[in-house]
Amino acid sequence: MTFTLPxxxxxEAALEPYTSANTIxxxxxxxxxxxxxxxxxxxxxxxxxxxxxxxxxxxxAADSSKTAVFNNAAQVWNHTFFxxxxxxxxxxxxxxxxxxRIQEAFGGYPQFAEQFKAQAxxxxxxGWAWLIVDGGALISTAxxxxxxxxxxxxxxxxxxxxxxxxxxxQNRRPDFVQAFLDHLVNWDFVNAxxxx
Ligand SMILES: [Fe+2]
Numbered sequence: 178m179t180f181t182l183p184x185x186x187x188x189e190a191a192l193e194p195y196t197s198a199n200t201i202x203x204x205x206x207x208x209x210x211x212x213x214x215x216x217x218x219x220x221x222x223x224x225x226x227x228x229x230x231x232x233x234x235x236x237x238a239a240d241s242s243k244t245a246v247f248n249n250a251a252q253v254w255n256h257t258f259f260x261x262x263x264x265x266x267x268x269x270x271x272x273x274x275x276x277x278r279i280q281e282a283f284g285g286y287p288q289f290a291e292q293f294k295a296q297a298x299x300x301x302x303x304g305w306a307w308l309i310v311d312g313g314a315l316i317s318t319a320x321x322x323x324x325x326x327x328x329x330x331x332x333x334x335x336x337x338x339x340x341x342x343x344x345x346x347q348n349r350r351p352d353f354v355q356a357f358l359d360h361l362v363n364w365d366f367v368n369a370x371x372x373x
Pocket of ligand 1 (some may be wrong): 204208256336338340341
């Protein structure tokens with residue numbers, strides 16, 4: 178198979194109690210895996226096989242006949258990025274270069290957190306909240322869409338599809354996003370992305 182499901186960066190129970198092992202088991206083992214499987218089916222025997230994932234995403238984004246390829250490829254990329262952007266004992270005040278950038282762009286971490294949460298909670302239906310390098314901006318995208326498809330560079334994301342939080346938080350998306358910010362964000366990963 179061209180595309181494979183990358184291993185999680187931590188054990189399934191590592192993010193408890195903020196995200197349960199049960200949620201990770203379904204979210205990674207069922208949802209993320211299904212995007213990988215469906216992407217492989219969608220590209221089988223086509224020019225898209227054996228191309229790097231990011232190239233498939235940007236090429237498919239520009240071709241309206243390739244929606245299935247784009248949606249599955251983007252969701253494979255988004256989920257891998259989301260897992261790496263979390264760690265046990267994470268969240269809270271940022272460290273390193275990103276702390277300085279957040280201070281500069283938002284006036285402080287509390288303002289950043291408030292605006293990130295507003296993006297995540299305000300996204301109607303399914304989608305993603307992002308911190309992007311470009312102007313130190315916060316954006317959200319719908320469904321599978323992602324900054325890469327718009328020439329932007331993401332450094333952090335939060336999955337706000339219901340499958341990301343419903344087993345643990347039911348309809349309380351704001352509580353999930355707050356827990357993500359307070360306890361899960363992997364600022365080392367964000368700083369590493371800044372350096373790329
Ligand atoms: Fe998801």
